[in-house]
Amino acid sequence: xxxIRAIIRTEREEAVINNLEAVGLYGITKMPxxxxxxxxxxxxxxxxxxxxxxxxxxxxxxxxxxxKAIEAIEKGAYTGHPGDGKIFVQEIYKTYTVRxxxxxxx
Amino acid sequence: xxxIRAIIRTEREEAVINNLEAVGLYGITKMPxxxxxxxxxxxxxxxxxxxxxxxxxxxxxxxxxxxKAIEAIEKGAYTGHPGDGKIFVQEIYKTYTVRxxxxxxx
Amino acid sequence: xxxIRAIIRTEREEAVINNLEAVGLYGITKMPxxxxxxxxxxxxxxxxxxxxxxxxxxxxxxxxxxxKAIEAIEKGAYTGHPGDGKIFVQEIYKTYTVRxxxxxxx
Numbered sequence: 001x002x003x004i005r006a007i008i009r010t011e012r013e014e015a016v017i018n019n020l021e022a023v024g025l026y027g028i029t030k031m032p033x034x035x036x037x038x039x040x041x042x043x044x045x046x047x048x049x050x051x052x053x054x055x056x057x058x059x060x061x062x063x064x065x066x067x068k069a070i071e072a073i074e075k076g077a078y079t080g081h082p083g084d085g086k087i088f089v090q091e092i093y094k095t096y097t098v099r100x101x102x103x104x105x106x
Numbered sequence: 107x108x109x110i111r112a113i114i115r116t117e118r119e120e121a122v123i124n125n126l127e128a129v130g131l132y133g134i135t136k137m138p139x140x141x142x143x144x145x146x147x148x149x150x151x152x153x154x155x156x157x158x159x160x161x162x163x164x165x166x167x168x169x170x171x172x173x174k175a176i177e178a179i180e181k182g183a184y185t186g187h188p189g190d191g192k193i194f195v196q197e198i199y200k201t202y203t204v205r206x207x208x209x210x211x212x
Numbered sequence: 213x214x215x216i217r218a219i220i221r222t223e224r225e226e227a228v229i230n231n232l233e234a235v236g237l238y239g240i241t242k243m244p245x246x247x248x249x250x251x252x253x254x255x256x257x258x259x260x261x262x263x264x265x266x267x268x269x270x271x272x273x274x275x276x277x278x279x280k281a282i283e284a285i286e287k288g289a290y291t292g293h294p295g296d297g298k299i300f301v302q303e304i305y306k307t308y309t310v311r312x313x314x315x316x317x318x
Binding site for chain 1: 108137138141143144145146157160162180183184186189191192196197
Binding site: 002007008031032033034035036037038039040051054056070073074077078079080081082083084085086087088089090091 | 213215233238239240241242243272302303304305306307308309310311313
């Protein structure tokens with residue numbers, strides 16, 4: 001399995017989650033974070049914001065579902081402006097479901 | 107080393123942490139998150155909750171301690187109802203202790 | 213690429229971020245967390261604090277930038293007292309930039 005970590009604009013949350021649902025991916029974990037990319041925050045008139053409020057979404061998917069999950073997130077998160085966010089994919093070594101005791105490798 | 111990421115019911119926090127302590131694992135990091143699994147939240151009477159408040163716990167363990175950590179978390183987090191949570195295990199490439207400058211590979 | 217996850221004292225945030233900037237690393241994500249290490253929190257007079265407020269910082273770097281990022285974080289986070297924090301490095305399988313659609317492997 002893969003752990004997908006997306007850092008997106010907070011206002012794109014609904015679009016991203018709807019897109020994930022549309023491809024059959026319901027399980028998500030999300031949390032508010034602060035962040036910035038290469039452009040070091042944004043300048044709004046005279047004010048510089050060093051870091052911006054973002055939403056981090058974690059989605060664990062089977063290897064075969066990774067591509068469609070990325071596409072769903074990218075389409076939902078996209079505005080075309082700097083700060084649309086990043087998606088990081090990492091390997092999951094093992095996954096356990098607490099209630100069933102079920103264990104999945106890879 | 108392995109990074110264990112458990113997403114559990116908030117009310118099972120104490121049981122999980124006590125169980126980890128009982129097997130000699132004291133170091134943890136935790137944060138409140140929102141999440142849902144395959145069942146897409148819960149229905150309580152007429153009200154549907156799309157996402158639920160959960161606790162994410164991160165525990166970094168030596169490879170040899172991984173099994174007992176998983177068991178400790180599973181026993182502490184278990185209620186038998188949907189929403190008991192998930193545990194994801196990932197490889198840690200390197201670990202550093204800031205105070206000592208100590209570096210551990212694997 | 214590597215995902216660096218640093219759990220540091222909240223009051224060392226500015227030093228860590230300044231040090232990362234000084235070596236050309238601007239992109240970060242941060243979030244408040246609660247945590248403790250092997251020493252199980254701290255004792256202040258008669259009061260025991262089980263867990264302490266910490267800051268988690270995530271920095272995604274190219275493999276070649278990993279060493280300088282670790283050094284920057286270690287120097288910024290260091291006070292010499294227990295609780296200075298931990299740094300965990302994990303592999304990133306793939307990285308996507310939402311705005312550009314750019315994909316980076318490794």
